[in-house]
Amino acid sequence: MKYVNLSSKELIAIEDQYGAHNYHPLPVVLDRGEGAFVWDVEGKKYFDFLSAYSAVNQGHSHPRIINKLVEQAKKLTLTSRAFYNSELGKYEKFLSELFGFDKVLPMNTGAEAVETAIKIARKWGYEKKGIPAGEAKIVVCSGNFHGRTTTIISFSNDDDARKNFNPYTSGFITVEYNDVESLRTAIEKDKETICGFLVEPIQGEAGVYVPDEGYLTACFEICKANNVLFIADEIQTGIARTGKMLAVDHENLKPDMLILGKAVSGGAYPVSAVLTDNEVMNVIKPGQHGSTYGGNPLACAVATEALQVVIDEELAEKAENLGKIFRAEIEKMIPEFSFLKSVRGKGLLNAVLINDTPESSTAWDLCVELMKNGLLAKPTHGNIIRFAPPLVISESDLKEAIEVLKRTFMKFKK
Structure with a gap:
């Protein structure tokens, strides 16, 4: 069947009929992207203020990344890990040295990387910490979002993610996010059987919830004092999004284990990774964990180039500066528009809280109107709108986008 010039x-009707209804997208069909912009099938241009949930930090179709993808695709795409390939070792060395770890375990998706980190932490707990068989526990935070696999949703408190997918995986303890004493109490109570603390430095899906300054450092120190691995999930916050290469860099903190994904490949190919030092990673032996596609040569070549783009174009510094501009401009609007409650974020990972209930349609209605005016963003948790443009956006384009926001807000002014 040939599809020519479909509207x-x-x-949307085809996707609605033949695709699972596991997402609720805005009614826009994107066809092309370049830099901070995307175009729909009718040719209308939009500011992209979601960046594929921060996977496209380097901008859509970055020429260096796409050229590397094509170059490597013509040469070799997949060997499986039954053999060595000419790209994997170079990529592992580059990634390990860039983030200051001994070793990397390459995977494909963010959820896979989280699952990998959980497995490594448990195995370390049994073989290095001496936790009795079957008793290893990992501490997580309320409001977390680490993916949607069966194990991960077992420690989610999002009812949409959990309901009717049980029975759930055991071995997790939930503490309040941004509450040091909650973590201290939990770890001190079960310190002999807790192997890890899994945390997002900023909770993205929860609505860009930025913890208090010093929270992460205090949590890290509690972990160190009790021989617990501090595991940072930087899938969304990493790769320059928050104004540093990693969000933990704001506190000069090196986690025991680092989880990366999304923008590692600039949105051109699924790439994720878990990084840690030898004392932890060496508990994994041949045959105990793997992935057919994990560490494939195409992924390695693309990810190396994508990360080099971040460094060469100083995207972390750019995100830091532009984020300050964005939040300052939104702050000016809050007194004028009663439905704007507050703005929060770091770098170019920001959210505007709508002064309405999570059950209301206000945030969704705002995003639909923004779409009509040429800017794409998406609500989260009902009354929060996340704004995260590609880090390559220019200052002039950012200010133009802010004007789009203001014009749209005017329509909702009472």
Whole structure:
């Protein structure tokens, strides 16, 4: 069957009929992207203020990344790990040295990387810490989002993610996010059987919830004092998004284990990774964990180039500066628009809290109107709108986008 010049309405209808209804997208069908912009099938241009949930930090179709993808695809894409390939070792060395760890375990998706980190932490707990068989526990935070696998949703408190997917995986203890004493109490109570503390430095899906300054450092010190691995999930916050290469860099903190994904490949290919030092990583032996696609040569070549782009174009510094501009401009609007409650974030990972209930449609209605005016963003948790443009956006384009926000807000002014 040939599809020629189908409209957005027709394409949405096809997807609605033949695709699982596991997402609720805005009614826009994107066809092309470049830098901070995307175009729909009718040719309308939009500011992209979601960046594929921060996977496209380097901008859509970055020429260096795409050229590397094509170059490597013509040469070799997949060997499996049954053999060595000419890209994996170079990529592992580059990634390990860039983030200051001894070793990397390459995977494909963010959820896979989280699952990998959980497995490594448990195995370390049994073989290095001496936790009795079957008793290893990992501490997580309320409001977390680490993926949607069966194990991960077992420690989510999002009812949409959990309901009717049980029975759940055991071995997790939940503490309050941004509450040092909650973590201290939990670890001191079960310190002999807790092997890890899994945390997002900023909770993205929860609505860009930024913890108090010093929270992460205090948690890290509690972990160190009790021989517990501090595991940072930087899948969304990493790769320059928050104004540093990693969000933990704001506190000069090196986690025991680092989880990366999304922008590692600039949105061109699924790439994720877990990094840690030898004392932890060496508990994994041949045959105990793996992935057919993990560490494939195409992924390695693309990710290396994508990360080099971040360094060469100083995207962390750019995100830091532009983020300050964005939040300052939104702050000016808050007194004028009663439905704007506050703005929060770091770098170019920001959220505006809408002064309405999570059950209301206000945030969704705002995003639909923004779409009509040429800017794409998406609500989270009902009354929060996340704003995260590609880090390559220019200051002039950012200010133009802010004007789009203001014009749209004017329509909702009472």
